[in-house]
Amino acid sequence: MTMKTIKILGLLVAMTPLALSAQERFATRNGHITFYSSTPVEDIEAHNRKVTSVWDASTGAIEFAVLIKAFEFEKALMQEHFNENYMESNTHPKANFKGKMTGITADEVKTAGTYVVTVSGDLTIHGVTKNVSIPGSVVVGPSGVVKASSEFIVKPEDHNIAIPGVVRKNIAETIKVTVDLSLDPL
Amino acid sequence: MTFALYERLLHFPMIRSLFLLFLLGASPLAAQDDLLDLLGEEDAGPSYTTASFKTTRVINGHSLENTAKGVLDFKIGHRFGTVDQGIGNFFGLDQASIRIGFDYGITDRLMVGIGRSSFQKTVDGFAKYKILRQCDDGCGMPITMALAASSSITTLQTQDLPWYSPEQQDYFTHRLSYSFQLVLGRKISERFTIQLTPGLVHRNLIQTINEKNDVYNVGISGRMKLSKRVTINAEYFYVLPGQLREFTAQELAGNPDLGFTNSLSVGFDIETGGHVFQLHFTNSTGLFERAFITETTNRWEKGQIHYGFNISRVFTLVKPKEPKDI
Numbered sequence: 001m002t003m004k005t006i007k008i009l010g011l012l013v014a015m016t017p018l019a020l021s022a023q024e025r026f027a028t029r030n031g032h033i034t035f036y037s038s039t040p041v042e043d044i045e046a047h048n049r050k051v052t053s054v055w056d057a058s059t060g061a062i063e064f065a066v067l068i069k070a071f072e073f074e075k076a077l078m079q080e081h082f083n084e085n086y087m088e089s090n091t092h093p094k095a096n097f098k099g100k101m102t103g104i105t106a107d108e109v110k111t112a113g114t115y116v117v118t119v120s121g122d123l124t125i126h127g128v129t130k131n132v133s134i135p136g137s138v139v140v141g142p143s144g145v146v147k148a149s150s151e152f153i154v155k156p157e158d159h160n161i162a163i164p165g166v167v168r169k170n171i172a173e174t175i176k177v178t179v180d181l182s183l184d185p186l
Numbered sequence: 187m188t189f190a191l192y193e194r195l196l197h198f199p200m201i202r203s204l205f206l207l208f209l210l211g212a213s214p215l216a217a218q219d220d221l222l223d224l225l226g227e228e229d230a231g232p233s234y235t236t237a238s239f240k241t242t243r244v245i246n247g248h249s250l251e252n253t254a255k256g257v258l259d260f261k262i263g264h265r266f267g268t269v270d271q272g273i274g275n276f277f278g279l280d281q282a283s284i285r286i287g288f289d290y291g292i293t294d295r296l297m298v299g300i301g302r303s304s305f306q307k308t309v310d311g312f313a314k315y316k317i318l319r320q321c322d323d324g325c326g327m328p329i330t331m332a333l334a335a336s337s338s339i340t341t342l343q344t345q346d347l348p349w350y351s352p353e354q355q356d357y358f359t360h361r362l363s364y365s366f367q368l369v370l371g372r373k374i375s376e377r378f379t380i381q382l383t384p385g386l387v388h389r390n391l392i393q394t395i396n397e398k399n400d401v402y403n404v405g406i407s408g409r410m411k412l413s414k415r416v417t418i419n420a421e422y423f424y425v426l427p428g429q430l431r432e433f434t435a436q437e438l439a440g441n442p443d444l445g446f447t448n449s450l451s452v453g454f455d456i457e458t459g460g461h462v463f464q465l466h467f468t469n470s471t472g473l474f475e476r477a478f479i480t481e482t483t484n485r486w487e488k489g490q491i492h493y494g495f496n497i498s499r500v501f502t503l504v505k506p507k508e509p510k511d512i
Binding site for chain 1: 221224322415459506
């Protein structure tokens with residue numbers, strides 16, 4: 001073998017993992033997370049459309065990063081208080097999730113269909129990490145786009161988010177969180 | 187680049203090692219630990235500093251904050267009489283100077299407001315525009331700067347005007363005054379905000395030849411958070427000397443309480459969801475700029491202190507538009 005052939009082969013080998021990863025990794029920068037707090041006094045709802053997430057189908061690893069300040073409320077003051085008083089977003093700017101998604105394999109993601117999945121791992125909100133296991137579903141579209149969704153409950157108390165007596169009636173003890181992602185091949 | 191060019195470049199040892207490094211770096215194995223790193227940093231746009239103050243007023247004067255777009259802020263300001271009046275006047279609580287006002291955010295940067303004060307039955311209106319906005323992230327702006335412009339008009343009956351005299355014509359323009367302020371400040375930390383407010387009060391009518399129509403002044407104010415929902419605020423307006431009416435020794439002998447002084451106020455903000463309660467002590471009676479900057483006569487050192495409060499209640503009139511789901 002000449003030097004030249006070795007170099008070409010070397011290049012090809014080096015490029016292979018890049019080509020493979022294009023089919024097994026999926027990501028988004030504009031995932032949608034909503035939360036609802038419902039009490040007889042008041043319903044509160046906030047939307048974050050700037051959620052980033054990466055999923056590696058080959059290992060099942062999935063990660064989320066959620067910028068707290070990107071949650072948008074109907075009432076501006078509510079948004080301010082959410083950041084200032086409850087989430088303390090200057091100290092804890094992001095909520096994170098790091099874990100594994102089971103119920104769909106790297107092979108299955110190549111064929112269109114709906115899969116029931118479980119996502120389990122560490123959820124960090126307000127600097128407090130909890131181990132969670134969350135049911136969800138993944139829909140693989142014909143065009144290769146992967147849509148993932150989930151709905152689960154978070155308790156502010158579990159993450160050291162203090163709710164003072166004055167507003168106890170306005171903020172629910174359990175917050176419903178919905179996740180909607182449209183993941184593109186990375 | 188063609189493959190031949192790659193080939194040629196690979197003959198340079200430096201480039202060759204760089205190329206190898208690049209290949210290693212791009213290998214997915216290296217990034218396995220943190221998947222999100224694959225996305226890289228995103229330019230999320232500027233993140234403006236919020237909650238420099240609990241509300242749009244420090245105590246009497248404007249703060250760095252504006253009412254958000256589409257939000258109406260109903261404000262009631264109340265100043266009792268001076269506490270030195272003793273039990274006979276229930277330490278001033280028998281008297282009251284009040285202002286009822288509405289502020290509205292046209293955009294996140296522009297707010298307007300109107301108010302009506304019992305002090306000389308005055309109606310005032312203002313506009314406040316944020317020229318610069320302090321950023322936490324993404325723009326590097328260290329301060330917030332706003333311009334506040336207001337005008338006020340007294341609606342007293344002619345014979346009730348403080349400057350009334352039977353020989354003098356009651357001109358409409360005499361009843362007007364204006365204030366322009368540059369509100370400069372910085373939220374230094376989560377707890378501490380400091381603000382400087384250079385300003386000008388223009389009075390269309392002055393009472394003596396020795397005073398000035400234009401009164402230059404500068405306010406200094408700040409707040410410190412005691413807890414998430416309670417802050418302590420202080421505010422001082424310094425009027426540059428030689429602009430307000432000076433009283434002669436003779437006049438002062440007749441009434442030692444004559445003469446104008448600078449406004450000093452100290453108080454607490456207590457926030458409870460949709461309300462902000464501001465409780466304070468001040469030597470000013472009026473609640474609009476001309477009144478508290480140029481017409482403060484009470485003195486702290488004489489115990490002529492007013493207990494007062496402001497209540498702010500916000501209503502979201504126009505809800506932000508929901509972006510369409512993708």
